Amino acid sequence: MSALDEGHFNAELENGVKLNCLGLGIQDQPETVAIADAVKVLLQGLGEDINREGLKKTPLRVAKALREGTKGYKQRVKEIVQGALFPEVGLDDAVGQAGGAGGLVIVRDLDLFSYCESCLLPFQVKCQIGYVPSGQRVVGLSKLSRVADVFAKRLQDPQRLADEICSALHHGIMPAGVAVVLQCLHIQFPNIESLFLDSNHQGWVKAVVHSGSGVFENELADVWGDFLSLLKFRGINLDKTQMKDSVQQCWCPSRYSSSAKVIGPPNRGMVTAVTSILSSLGEDPLRKELVGTPSRFVKWLMNFQSPNLEMKLNGVACGRMDPLKQNGQVSHNKQQIYTELCLSFWSQCEHHLLPFYGVVHIGYYCAEETTPLSKSLLQSIVHFYGFKLQVQERLTRQIAETVSSLLGGDVMVVVEAKHTCMISRGIEKYGSSTATIAVLGRFSTDPAARAMFLKNIPNPASGGS
Ligand SMILES: Nc1nc2c(ncn2[C@@H]2O[C@H](COP(=O)(O)OP(=O)(O)OP(=O)(O)O)[C@@H](O)[C@H]2O)c(=O)[nH]1
Numbered sequence: 001m002s003a004l005d006e007g008h009f010n011a012e013l014e015n016g017v018k019l020n021c022l023g024l025g026i027q028d029q030p031e032t033v034a035i036a037d038a039v040k041v042l043l044q045g046l047g048e049d050i051n052r053e054g055l056k057k058t059p060l061r062v063a064k065a066l067r068e069g070t071k072g073y074k075q076r077v078k079e080i081v082q083g084a085l086f087p088e089v090g091l092d093d094a095v096g097q098a099g100g101a102g103g104l105v106i107v108r109d110l111d112l113f114s115y116c117e118s119c120l121l122p123f124q125v126k127c128q129i130g131y132v133p134s135g136q137r138v139v140g141l142s143k144l145s146r147v148a149d150v151f152a153k154r155l156q157d158p159q160r161l162a163d164e165i166c167s168a169l170h171h172g173i174m175p176a177g178v179a180v181v182l183q184c185l186h187i188q189f190p191n192i193e194s195l196f197l198d199s200n201h202q203g204w205v206k207a208v209v210h211s212g213s214g215v216f217e218n219e220l221a222d223v224w225g226d227f228l229s230l231l232k233f234r235g236i237n238l239d240k241t242q243m244k245d246s247v248q249q250c251w252c253p254s255r256y257s258s259s260a261k262v263i264g265p266p267n268r269g270m271v272t273a274v275t276s277i278l279s280s281l282g283e284d285p286l287r288k289e290l291v292g293t294p295s296r297f298v299k300w301l302m303n304f305q306s307p308n309l310e311m312k313l314n315g316v317a318c319g320r321m322d323p324l325k326q327n328g329q330v331s332h333n334k335q336q337i338y339t340e341l342c343l344s345f346w347s348q349c350e351h352h353l354l355p356f357y358g359v360v361h362i363g364y365y366c367a368e369e370t371t372p373l374s375k376s377l378l379q380s381i382v383h384f385y386g387f388k389l390q391v392q393e394r395l396t397r398q399i400a401e402t403v404s405s406l407l408g409g410d411v412m413v414v415v416e417a418k419h420t421c422m423i424s425r426g427i428e429k430y431g432s433s434t435a436t437i438a439v440l441g442r443f444s445t446d447p448a449a450r451a452m453f454l455k456n457i458p459n460p461a462s463g464g465s
């Protein structure tokens with residue numbers, strides 16, 4: 001494992017960005033102010049009004065979020081581990097390994113978030129760490145997680161993240177060996193083109209990587225077998241062949257996205273702004289893995305430029321008006337409730353410039369003789385309002401109002417979403433989701449109609465994503 005040499009470890013400890021000696025709060029620190037200024041350039045490049053109420057605080061929020069998300073550059077592994085190494089004896093007389101002299105220890109299912117160095121989006125990590133103690137001492141269990149987080153809170157790639165966690169723990173604890181397995185999930189945000197061409201868009205790219213030191217250095221060592229068996233016991237089914245196969249050369253979707261063809265070359269001012277953000281985070285924008293990152297981030301961000309989208313919506317909406325079968329129809333006063341459930345959407349939170357995504361359910365009344373709205377039209381409306389800087393409540397209202405303007409009145413919309421800004425940072429509520437409702441016309445006064453529509457919404461736990 002190349003990252004295992006002592007020099008690398010010391011560099012990680014000593015070269016971190018220094019804590020601000022003026023004692024300024026994060027939002028007043030010059031790095032934060034510089035990032036906020038760069039974010040203003042990005043918003044303006046998107047054609048947004050940076051003085052619009054919803055966007056006024058966005059530059060500072062994004063700057064704080066990015067700095068918090070990369071605070072690992074400032075943290076020192078030595079300080080975390082040193083105070084938490086406890087003496088623990090091994091076996092007295094028997095032959096074998098146990099306790100502080102050779103008994104394998106595993107901490108499973110640590111949820112981490114890291115920032116992808118190729119595109120600057122957060123990626124999700126399920127982390128499994130094992131080590132074999134030696135020298136009659138063990139480390140405090142929470143420190144394994146804390147050390148993993150130091151390296152997750154940087155701009156990363158899965159394999160480097162695994163290697164750095166492994167290396168730092170090895171040098172910090174001096175055990176017989178360390179094993180790290182990471183299951184990583186990277187959001188695959190569709191560009192506008194692929195959304196309309198590919199209705200089966202896969203929302204995630206997965207990578208499983210591993211790293212081993214000492215007794216884990218040899219992938220065929222029996223101790224790997226013990227480690228993987230203990231993961232299987234918990235329903236994590238990995239074996240060595242699977243681990244090898246799943247390592248991807250370039251896992252970040254932005255590296256093979258075709259959005260360049262759709263959107264054209266990135267705006268130079270915006271690219272320069274992102275380059276300056278990398279420097280303010282304490283990174284070297286010339287590091288070879290980061291060289292294309294600013295352009296990739298800008299290309300991705302430009303998906304949310306409104307005019308670009310309006311063209312797309314017009315094309316699709318005009319081209320596909322054929323009615324589709326409805327998911328459900330319920331008679332009501334000579335009219336029917338039509339429902340279109342689980343239309344996928346992707347959007348960008350205007351508070352933190354981070355994705356939120358999920359499904360939209362639409363219900364509406366229309367007379368029996370009226371042709372119901374086609375699924376493709378409703379999906380286009382959803383994408384149209386999704387591909388903007390948004391908040392979920394506004395998205396819900398805008399979809400409801402648009403459907404209502406086509407049909408004249410009685411519309412109900414439910415949006416179910418996961419907000420990256422709630423999960424990957426800030427309050428870090430893994431697994432949380434948000435539902436919003438808009439009710440227009442009859443739906444606002446008739447609880448039975450609402451109930452009828454709501455009971456059709458499928459439970460994501462029984463098969464949805
Ligand atoms: N109502 C609403 N709030 C949102 C949406 N997306 C993000 N937010 C919230 O916007 C708020 C911004 O709050 P601030 O206190 O200004 O920013 P912050 O310090 O980054 O907030 P934290 O996320 O709590 O760390 C947070 O509470 C977010 O959860 C959305 O779609 N709708």
Ligand SMILES: [Zn+2]
Pocket residue numbers: 116117118119120121186252253254
């Ligand atoms: Zn990426």
